[in-house]
Amino acid sequence: MNDDLLRRIPIRDAARRLEGLVRRTPLAPFDLPDARVELRLKLECLQETGAFKARGASNQIALLSERERAAGVVTVSSGNHGKALAWAAQRAGVRATIVMPANAYPNKIAACREFGAEVLLGETRAAAERLCAERVAAGATLVHPYDAERTLQGAGTVGLEIADEWPELEVLVVPCGGGGLLAGSALAIRQTLGRRVLVVGVEPEGAPSMKLSLEQGRAVTLERITTQVQGLCPPGAGCLNTEICGLAVDAVVTLPDEEILAAQRELVLR
Incomplete structure (x- = not known):
């Protein structure tokens, strides 16, 4: 180890x-x-926004620098992470952009918007990734849905x-x-x-x-x-x-x- x-x-x-x-x-x-067998289930379905993603998103928002907060945050997500980041950002008064593939579930797209985020739709997941990269290049703070400390x-x-x-x-x-x-x-x-x-x-x-x-x-x-x-x-x-x-x-x-x-x-x- x-x-x-x-x-x-x-x-x-x-x-x-x-x-x-x-x-x-x-x-x-x-x-x-x-x-x-004694089995127990960790019920993250009862978590804020309905998934464990609220934990990572909240930790990310809590650790933003003043410059990062001012720049706003952006991510790519098909649903749960985007919803969680929109929720966490709204609570903290930080602007959020969620880039989603166009085939994401409509209720998940709506949920991101309900939490005040700007939602951009890419025709495919790859197109959504490109849109996100453009926002990052323009200065937005990337909050990766999983590959980030x-x-x-x-x-x-x-x-x-x-x-x-x-x-x-x-x-x-x-x-x-x-x-x-x-x-x-x-x-x-x-x-x-x-x-x-x-x-x-x-x-x-x-x-x-x-x-x-x-x-x-x-x-x-x-x-x-x-x-x-x-x-x-x-x-x-x-x-x-x-x-x-x-x-x-x-x-x-x-x-x-x-x-x-x-x-x-x-x-x-x-």
Whole structure:
């Protein structure tokens, strides 16, 4: 384990910074047929804006310099991060621009606007990335949805809350898109509970960016994305996240869409 990298991003510092800004969400028991397994779910669906993304966005906004605040913030997002950044920026009185692909869900586009953000639509994800880069070149402050130290530090408070509430934890399973939640939570576990906890990332078979990145030892961009699971299919894993996951994550597994969607249905029905 690279101790320098492990210590460089203290997750508990973000937790102190976010106190009173985001919610400490429940760690709820979930009954299984196998009595040997005690399963608990971290209910980030009850978080501000409905997702863990509020943590990273709030941490980013809290750490802006005066110059960065004055310049306003910009990001690319298909939904949850954009909504969270719009919310966090509005609370702090910072201008926000959210660049989204045109095929983003209409309710997510509307939510960003409801929180006062300017929304720009790109015909494709690549076009949205280009529009965002133009705003950054013009002086706006980029708040990356996952591949940024401040973003993953905020997201890591999910793992920290789990470790603090349930120190007997043996296995932590984390969904992975760009890897911010996985990298941050893995850091939180290593900083509190050490190496005895198995940390596993899970991503769709049709968007295995982190699995491929770890296999190749570098962040890769996917040539083809076939999953229909929105929110877990960015074009690639983050560079910083790949480095952290390579050191702090024990395994990344993939699942077919059918199994992911079946699990979603079961959670809704429960």
